[in-house]
Amino acid sequence: MAAVIVRAGPRHARGGGESRRLERGELRIGRAPGNDLVLADPYVGATQFRLLRAGEGVVLEVLDRTNPVRVNGLRREEASIALASGDEIEIGHSLLGVLREDAAVAPTRVLPSTWWARIGAWRPAVAVLLLLAAGATSLWVDYLATYAEPRWDELLSGTLTLLAVLLGWAALWAVIGRSLRHPAQFAGHLALASTVVLAAYLLTATIEYGLYALDLARLSEPLDWAGGAALLFLLCCGEFRLATQLRRPALAAALAVALPLATLAAFDWAAREDYDPQPPALTLLAPPFAKLAEGRSAEAYDELLAGLFEDVRAD
Numbered sequence: 095m096a097a098v099i100v101r102a103g104p105r106h107a108r109g110g111g112e113s114r115r116l117e118r119g120e121l122r123i124g125r126a127p128g129n130d131l132v133l134a135d136p137y138v139g140a141t142q143f144r145l146l147r148a149g150e151g152v153v154l155e156v157l158d159r160t161n162p163v164r165v166n167g168l169r170r171e172e173a174s175i176a177l178a179s180g181d182e183i184e185i186g187h188s189l190l191g192v193l194r195e196d197a198a199v200a201p202t203r204v205l206p207s208t209w210w211a212r213i214g215a216w217r218p219a220v221a222v223l224l225l226l227a228a229g230a231t232s233l234w235v236d237y238l239a240t241y242a243e244p245r246w247d248e249l250l251s252g253t254l255t256l257l258a259v260l261l262g263w264a265a266l267w268a269v270i271g272r273s274l275r276h277p278a279q280f281a282g283h284l285a286l287a288s289t290v291v292l293a294a295y296l297l298t299a300t301i302e303y304g305l306y307a308l309d310l311a312r313l314s315e316p317l318d319w320a321g322g323a324a325l326l327f328l329l330c331c332g333e334f335r336l337a338t339q340l341r342r343p344a345l346a347a348a349l350a351v352a353l354p355l356a357t358l359a360a361f362d363w364a365a366r367e368d369y370d371p372q373p374p375a376l377t378l379l380a381p382p383f384a385k386l387a388e389g390r391s392a393e394a395y396d397e398l399l400a401g402l403f404e405d406v407r408a409d
Contacts, residue, residue: 120144121145122144123141123144124138124139124141124158126140126141126279126282126335127217128141128279129141133186136186136343137161137186137188138186139158139160140336140338142157143157144157151178152177152192153176153177154174154175154177154183163185164185165184167182177192180193220281221288224288227288227292228260228288228291229256229257231296232256233252233253256291263287264280264283267283267336268280271338283336283337286329286333287329290325290328294321297325302314319359330347330351331347334347
């Protein structure tokens with residue numbers, strides 16, 4: 095008895111499934127990418143089960159008691175369940191079946207899973223590459239924000255600080271996950287945080303460039319709020335899925351994002367002046383993209399701004 099077959103449940107009715115043979119001492123099953131068998135089911139814990147050999151049989155250890163577990167249709171409350179050939183385990187929308195050691199396992203389709211779960215041992219390397227990409231992008235965006243000669247010591251210190259924050263964030267969530275009896279998943283947390291930061295820089299740069307070019311700078315603030323909220327939601331939702339056993343990580347992430355953003359918006363609204371002392375938006379590539387305006391020196395840009403202020407005072 096060594097093969098565990100995951101078949102499609104009502105929610106994943108696509109036929110087939112994913113098979114794993116219990117060739118080592120244990121087989122970990124759950125939603126998190128670090129398990130031996132990954133179930134794309136929101137009602138399955140990050141590390142739901144551990145399958146162990148016990149003589150000639152198999153024992154199923156239930157590591158997460160949040161959702162009910164049924165064996166052959168009967169609800170089981172035990173922490174350890176002895177399994178026999180042909181037994182079926184139901185949890186959430188997933189169905190697991192135990193076959194004999196010599197049972198033929200037909201080729202099956204893999205249940206939907208993330209690209210992160212598929213790359214296996216390459217995860218740490220990919221996480222480091224994403225971290226470096228986020229750092230390089232932040233350095234590039236900060237460089238574009240300077241229209242005078244950039245001070246590379248300041249730019250590099252800001253990038254190094256960002257990298258340190260991302261590493262600390264990943265380590266914090268790895269510790270949280272381990273304290274909740276989950277795999278540490280440091281590489282997963284690092285890749286998630288780096289991807290969100292990378293997306294934030296690229297999205298912000300693209301939006302602000304387009305708004306300045308189209309003379310729509312007044313839309314910059316609401317779009318910044320909306321984009322920041324969306325990216326923060328994705329970050330929190332991903333972290334909750336990796337490190338906790340929450341049944342509805344998306345709802346928890348929405349609440350975690352909504353409360354601080356609502357507080358910040360209230361403070362911003364209360365501190366806002368009744369007038370805007372800034373000059374009208376320019377239809378040129380103004381900072382934070384001054385480096386993209388080829389041929390325009392800092393002196394020429396200062397003269398342009400001085401002329402604009404003269405026009406405003408004349409009016």
